[in-house]
Structure formats: C-alpha cells, structure tokens
Amino acid sequence: MLCLVPLALGEEAVVESSEAVVLDPIEVTATRTKKSPGDIPNSLRLIERETWQRHQPGATVEEFALSAPGVFFQNRFNFAQDLRIAIRGFGARSPFGVRGIQVHVDGIPQTLPDGQTQLDSIDPSLIQRMEIVRGPSASLFGNASGGMISMTTRNPQSDGLELAPRQVFGSFGYFKTELWAGKQERGFDYGLFASRLGQTGWRDHSRMENLFAQLKFNIYSGMDSDWMVLFRKFHSPLTEDPGGLTFQQAETNPRQAASRNLLFNAGEEVGQEQLAVRYRKMPTAQDEWTITAHLLRRDFENRLPFTSGGRVRFDRWVGGLAAQWQNDRQLAGRTNRFLAGVDYGIQNDDRQRYDNNNGQQGALTFDQVERVQSVGPFFRNEWQVSDKLDVVIGGRWDWLHYRVDDAFGADGDQSGSQTLSQGSGTVGLVYHLADRHQVYANVASVFEAPTTTELINNPSGAGGFNPSLQSQTSLSQELGLRGTPSGWQYEAVVFYIRSWDEITPFELPAFPGRTFFRNAGKSRRLGVETRLATPTWRGLQAEVAYTFSDFEFDEFMANNVNLDGNTFPGVPAHHWEGRVSYAHPSGAFGQIRVQRVGRFFADNANTTTSAGYSLGQLLFGWKGKWECVEASLFAGVNNLFDDRYNANVRINAAFGRFFEPGPPINVFGGLSLRILPF
Template structure:
C-alpha cells in the first residue's frame, strides 16, 4: 500500500492477531473460577433469535443506553459509535444522505447506502436493486441496533456485504406514556419530537413524530423535514402475533452545498460550490411506507412468519449542471417474505433449520429535465425502470459437539432489470438485463468455555449495480450502461470474542477478494452526477478489535481499532495500471474511544473521541484527505418525581475544533473532493416523560 507514514505490515497484523487469539486460551483455566458469566445477548440479524455466542460472524449489538436519549438525534451514526469496521461520513449534507461503509462495502456510494442490507422492525429498507435511503429513519426512535460486519448474502441476497438491523422503541409498560423532547443548537439546529405509547392486555402501540430544521454551517446547506411513525402490536392468541407499521417522511428542502477543491477549503471552508449555488442543487422527498408481519408458532419448536411491505417515494432533485440536471421519479416498491423455522434434533444433537423465500418488485417512473439555473427546462429523458427479485434461501445451525457449532446456508437470487423508453427522440433505448447467482456460507463456532468463543466463516457476496448506477450512462443516452457488471466477492474471516473479569472483548481478522468492484467517477460535462465502472479485481485485508470495561462506580468505557489494507489487484484506466493502489474513501487506521459516567443523583456525562487516518479520494491515489481527530462531550441531569421524569442536557461537538472534511466525493470532477465539517459547536435540550396513569 502506498503510505509513507503508515509503518504497519502484514507481519505486524499477524502478530497482533495471534496474540489476541492466544490470550483467552492462556487465561482459560483461571477464568473458569470466576463468578462473572457472559450475559446472553440475543440477536435477530440471522433471521431468527439466536445467542450471539452461537453465530460465526462479527456482530455488534447496541441498546439505547441512558446517554443515547440526549444526542441531537440527527444522524444514525450517533447510535453506532465505537463499532470497528464501520465508517460513517456525510453527517451534514442531507441531500446526499449519510454514507456508511462496512469493510469497504458501501464506500462507493454517491448518495444513500450501497452494498449493505438494512431493516427496521423486520421491514426491509433496502430496495430490490440494492440501494437504501436513510432519510426516512429517525435516529431518536431507534431502541436497538445490530450490525453484522461481514457478508450475509446467503440470507439476504443482493447487496449483503454487511447488515444493519434496527428495532424502534417499544411500548412502555404503563397504560399510557407521553414523552416530548426539544433539541436546539448552533447553525439553526432545531428539532422537536413527541413519543407516546401504552399497553392494554393483548395490545400495545407507539406513535412518534418529529420536525427537524437546520441552516447548516456551510452556505446552501439548509434542511427541513418531518417524520412520523405508528406501530401496533396485537397478541392474537398464545401462539400468534401481528405487527402493523406505518411511516411517513416529508422533506420539502435539503440543499446540497457541493464539494470544494483543496484550495477552496483552505481559503473559505464555509462556501458552497458556485455551480451548486447557481443551479440550486438540492432535493425534495415525499415518502410513505407500510409494513405488516404475522408470526405463528404451530408448536413450541416451530415458527412461521409472513412479512409484507409497500413503499411510495416521490423524489425531485437538482444537480449542478444544465444537460439533464433535474431528476424526478415516482417510485413504487412492494415485497413479501415467507419464512419457516424448525428446531429439532439431528443425529441426536440440537439443530435449527430455516427456509424461506423473498420477493420484491420496484417500479421507477423517471424523468430528467435540463436544469436552467435552478428552473426546470426541457425534457431529456422519460423511462420506466422495473426490478424484480426472487430469492429462496436456507440456513442450518447444528450443535455438532458440546463445544462446536456448524452453520451452513445458501441462497439463489434472480434479478430482472427492465427499462421502457418513453422518450424516443434519440431512438428507442428500451432494454432488459437479468442477473442470477447463488450465494453460500459455512461457519464454525468453537466454545473454549462458557465465556470465550473462536469462530470462522467463508462466504460469497453478490452485488448488482442499482438502477441509478445502471441508467447513469456515460454515453449520455437513456437505457442501461451496457458495460457495467455485477460485483462478486469471496470472504474469509477468523475471530474471537468473550469476557475476561468483566471486560468484554472481540477481535476479527478478515480477507475479501472481489471481482468487478464497482466504483464511481465523474465526467467534466456533468460534475455532481456519479457514473460507475468495474475495476477488475481487488483485495481487502482487515483487523477489527474492540474492548469494553465493566461498570465501576458509574464509569464505563470502550475502545475500538480498525485496520484496513484495501488494494486494487487488477485495474487499468486510460492504459495506466492502478495495481496496488489503495481503495479511495477508506482510512487505513481508525481509533475510537468512549467514556461514560452516571451518578446515582442523576448527573451523567460522556466523552467520545475518534481518530480517522489519512485516506485517498481518487483511484490514482494522487490526492489524499488529511487525518483528523474529533471529539464530543455530553453532560446533563435527570430526575423523577412520581409520574413525571425530566432531563436537561447539553453537548459540544468537534470538541477540539478540528479542521476536517465531513465527506469526500470519490473521483470527483475538477478536484472537488471535499465537503468541510463544522468547527466546534454546541447543542442542548430538554426531555420529559409523563406517566399520568
């Protein structure tokens, strides 16, 4: 890897990994004498509730701890800090959405999320073509988050380089509870929230609404949106339950300040790109979603579930160029999943079999217009894009020995992309593409004792281009980009996790080899629009570690480290070989630390620090984003008096007043790679919880 200031080598990584793996083995005998036991942590990311100790994957689970209630509630990374292997960018540009990458999957995204499956309350947020929009998920509503750092294509199919599952806040135990919250901060931050819910015999419910507005630190970065959700749970009888979910998101304004060159960042980091101001770059979104899930247990060892969902999204945006610079589409999405689980005995050993099938359909009615300095011009494209996805799957989890679990699974995905051209001025660009591929995994978990496990897995990953990536044709015509192929990968992982005297630890070493890696680039005649190409072959070697301490007099702490050595193996652009060049957009080194304190009198505090190493922003590795260190300080006080609970809180973001870039645009035209982040700034708020009954 081309880093003069990064002395880490493969031998160093091997030494660290061998040390981490050997440590619990040497401590195994004394650990057996401890009274501390590893509390069971159950997750549902593998499509059934299972102890994390029995899963041969790197999984992080986070519950809403008390201090989480006092974050600004603006972006999802507030909930998932200190997760190794997961890198967040673009927390301030709501027109482009939060960027998430897991082990490099998702790093190519120009907007939204790619290569990662996401679900909320079991309802898919990832579309059949593999893209996910995060704007319609309010972080303040999340109760629990599970992150699988590695492939789950054998369960979820296309775009499953990682998985993030979220559960929204459950109904309170009281018959009725209402909780308003108000947040305010610098640069016009103002967020109002209202949560309410209750229980009555076999029925419980929650409703939530929020309004966010923010002027933004940079010019031309205003945002305003409204969000609401209602979730109803019915206990039909002792073996059946039903969930209904309704969600609404409306954003009348989300402006895009655009990327800047290095010189522009140095001279005036608050400025917006002149092209983005001239063409009034930004977007408006109006979206509704509905989901329903029915679960039934015919016997104590069996469960059948049916999940159906629908989504409608009305989207309009303005990009910073004239020719086809305004996009509008009307999107309809539907899907259904049927799943059956059976717990039984195989060769007189416990066994769990999961079988099912997913079906999804996506229909986009898309138009493009010229962007005449922010006003809508002539029509340049009019087409209907349709995607259908069918994926049958199975997973078998077998306790083949008292200390050894064997997991195997597979899935076959069939995806059909179709475009119908209704704009025939440049000829008929209608066409269709079909992608189909199998995905498989096999993994082992060896239980050193009740507190420590070593695991390993091998898995394949299948990722097609999304409709947006396919229709953004560098040739300037409608239809599909004929040269863009699906990306496939083979992943190998070795990890260890457990508990030593109350200290929870985990460490993972992985190697991923990919063919036809999909990466973005821009053209000079259309700056701000991302086009995509395949790179050939690439490799990813990484180490992820995390250590969390037990609580001691109200104090708890965590620290994590991620090492990423991601390189191109075969990649030629304009007759120039880029072999051994580093992946753009991924730091080689990343540290995070978190320290929390809670006093019995209600006072609390938290400090979070992260260091992001330097990384390149283009495939040629000619331009790099400098390393930076960010910190956040949070403090407040909570108290309760009979039926009323109240809290006040305040925080400081970018605690060290670091000059840094909150987002980087990979392979951007004209050198506009950087989107600067805000300097030191403050926020605060008040929260009430009222229980009148």
C-alpha cells in the same frame, strides 16, 4: 391521576439499573432468527439504547452506532446526499445513500431490490437497538449484503399511557422537536412517534427541513401468534446541497458552497410513505412461520449543478413479500435449527430528467420507466455438533430482472432488459472455549448487482442501461475471538476478502455532480477489527475500538492508466474510537467520546488525499424523577478539539471537487421528559 411507577427506568433499565436486577438472556435477530450472540459465527456489534444515545442531537443514525469497529460513517451534515456507511469497504463507493449493505428496520427491508438504501426516513431518536453484522450476509439476504444493519424501534415499556417529548437546540440553527407516545393494552400495544428537524447549516446553501412520523401496532392474537402493523411517513420539503470543494477552496473558505451549486440551486425534495405487516405463528413448539409484506412509495426531485438533464424526478413504488419457516429439532441427539424461506421484491421507478436552467425546470431530456424484480430462496442450518462446537451452513440463489421502457423517443428507443442471477453460500464454525469465550470462523460469498441509478447513468449519454457495467462478486474469510467475562466485552477479528469486478464511481467534466460507474478487474481487502469494553463500576464505564484496513486494487485499468496496487479511496487505513462515561447516583451524567480517522485517498489514482483528523464530543447533563415524571437536561460540545476536517469526500469527483468540510467546534443542548403511565 393514578401514577404507576415501574421498578426500573424503562428503556435505560438494562444498562443503568443496579446489580440486583435479573436481566433476560441477550438475543439478536440479525440472522433472521433469535440467537445468542455467542452462537453466531459472524462479527456482530449489538448496541442498546442508553443515556448516551438518548441525549444526542438526533440528526443521523451515526449517533447511535458508537464504537462499532469496521464501520465508517461519512456525510453527517449534507442531508441532500444522505448518510454514507461503509462496512469493510462495502458501501464506500456510494455517491449518496447506502450501497452494498442491507438495512432492515423492525424486520422490514429498507434496502430496495436493486440494492439501494436511503437512511433519510429513519429517525435515530426512535431506535431502541441496533445489530451490525460485519461481513458478507448474502446467504441470508442476497444482493448487496456486504454487511447487515438491523434496527428495532421503540415499544412501550409499561401498562398505561406513556408520553415522552424532547426538544433539542444547537449551533447553526439546529432545532429538533420530538414526541413519543405509547401504551400497552390487553392483547396489544402501540407506539406513535413524530419529529420535526430543521437547520440553517454551517456551510452556505445547506438549509434543510424534514418531518417524520411512525405508528407501530403489536397485536398478540394468541399464545402462539402475533401481528405487527407499521406505517411511516417522511417529508422533506427543503434540502440544499452545498456541493464539493477543491482543496484550495476548502482551505481558503470552508463555509462556501460550490459556485455551480449556487447557480443551479442544487438540492432536493422528498416524500415517502411505507406500510408493512408481519405475521408470526408457532403451530408447534418446534416450528415457527413468519410472513412479511411491505409497500413503499417515494416521490423524489433533485437539482444537479449542470444544465443538460440536471433536474431529475422520479415516482417510485416498491413492494415485497417474504415467507420463512424455522424448525427446531434434534439431529443425532443434538440441537439443530433449520431455516428456509423466500424473498420477493418489485421496484418501479418512473423517471424523468429536464434541463436545469439556473434552478428552473427546462425541456424534457429523458423519460423512462425502470423495473426490477427479485426472487431469492434461501436456507440455513445451525447444528450444535458437540457441547463446544456449533456448525452453520447456508445458501441462497438470487434472480434479478431489470427492464427499461423508454418513453422519450427523441433519441430512438432505448428500451431493453437484463437478467442477473447468482448463488451465495456460507459455512461457519463457533468453538466455545468456555461459557463466555468463543473462537469463530466463516467463509462466505457475496454479490452486488448494480443499482438502477448506476445502470441508467450511461456515460454515452443515451438512455437505457450502461451495457458495460456488471455485478461485483466477493469471497470472504474471517477468523475471530470474542468474550464477555465478568461484565467485560472484547473481540478481535481478522478478515480477508477477494473481489472481482469491483464497482467504482467516477465523474465526467461535462456532468459535474452526476456519478457514473465502471468495474475494476480484481481487488482485495485485508483487515483487523478490535474492541474492548469495561463493566460498569460505580457508574464509570469505558470502551475503545480500532480498525485497520488494507484495501487495494489488484487489477484495474481506467482510461488506459494502470491502477494495479492502488489503495481503495474513501476508507482510512486506521480508525480509532474511544468513549468514557460516568453516571452519578444524584442523576448527573457525563461522557467524552474521541474518534481518530487516519488519512485516506479521494480518487482511484491515489493523487489526492483527505487529511486525517480527530473529533471529540463532550456530553453532560442531569436527570431526575418526581412521581410520574422523569426529566433530563443535557448539553454537549461537538468537534471538541476544533479540528479542521472533511465530513464527506466525494470519490473521483470531477474538477477536484472532492471535499465537503465539516463544522468547527459547536454546541447543542436540550430537555427531555418522560411522563410515566397513568
């Protein structure tokens, strides 16, 4: 066997190689073209895959996004509800999955035309880099763009076949097996990843199991063109939902499941496939065309903890097509980039509801097909006005058409349609104080249309749409300072966002576990985000991030109660994160990460509070290399301080069932191998 040993250790080379290695300029693509982070008039956190991500349990995307100010994660442990993400408060209302935030993986939208995103089919162990744009990005991505998360999955690092198996064990029956294989050939490369994850769970009725696979081809069809072909498969045959607890229940026995969740066997089964093709062509040195097509199918079934309509099934098909043109030319003797394109998406959900008779399927109570079509033409112009000043202007118009075809008929024909359209714009400035320091500012608008799930959850109990639910619109203003002097990284941002018709969740006693939605009148968000990271010195590196959030309703009447001046639920006013890591030349490494989350409200009325908490993680291990093999042994301790806390808070839950307690101190460990090209 011929062993070809690369000069650097593949995916860790960027962050752990010696100072003698010359690094390529850093570029990001979250604004739809390759740009230096210092030239973008937005708050952006770029996270590259390194040792600390490689040796996490590999359960949720939150493990990858360390120390990202302005970003708040909840619900790492209830896989039936999926990971929840809030960026500057956008997404905090979500009862499951992600709302108000656009998510792309390898340039392929994971956010549906109606604004929903499920993260269950994204394996964090496959992520190579993550770019998080904080603040409105609707001028580029349209509906539900209160923030943007762009992920890139792993590619092979060297010529020849590369194999990388990994095995992780943990408390509460945690068990994950992974295998990565990749190879570069003349004119193309490919990567194959597969994983299986299972756990019994700390809380009662929280078992889960899923399987995931991805195959990605990059084909270089010429000096000026390339193709990417991508296929993903996700299957989750078992995911139990332990449900929310009251404060007293959580204090008395935090491990228990809600009694109704046990009675009705609450949980879900999911199957999903996605196919995508992207083609890029540079006919001239100044022009680049990109065309992307994607198709997704999701088969979903869940059991909610009530009888009437408590068993839900849908078969979802989603298709999309995007085309964009990038032109780089001089304007008044200065560098100018113009971007124009259009996105089209279509979503078709064939949905039924049945009675849930103590976990068994009962009579059909609801049967309809929900369709959403979206069209969004956009443009963006980035002009270097002078050596120190860049100006960005962009705009987009989105048209969304919703239609329901009622096939149930027993309660009359509830078929209907609804059309929403909205323009979005942005203006941004970047002033370069020096080569590695910038001041930037932007003003941007964003809108968020109700998702189909939100529209069809009609409090009246009838089919069709909820006629009183409208789009949410916002106007954002932001001022920031950032820099990267001598290996340091710093940023400080202040923002102010005004919103109208804020979409907020609530539950009804007759349907506990089902979330309904309504509009608040006006709201405002005032926030500060800061981050400081040190350069690596003799293997030692540290960073700290702090977020302050002052979010309030200005005008809001709910059930004849005046909620003016109340604080947004689900978002802490204060959020700290810190990390110190060390890598020794012998191969030993270690890290301690601490997170402090301040208290926050669980309901719009601000009558119930989720207490603040402190979480810590200690990670340590050793890695070595012998000819063609690299190996790592690692172990970690989660909830290092054994704090009692709520891993998730169900906003405005009925019967006071707000809280999903997180596990106490627990451990994990594993072994990873990398068999170098041969």
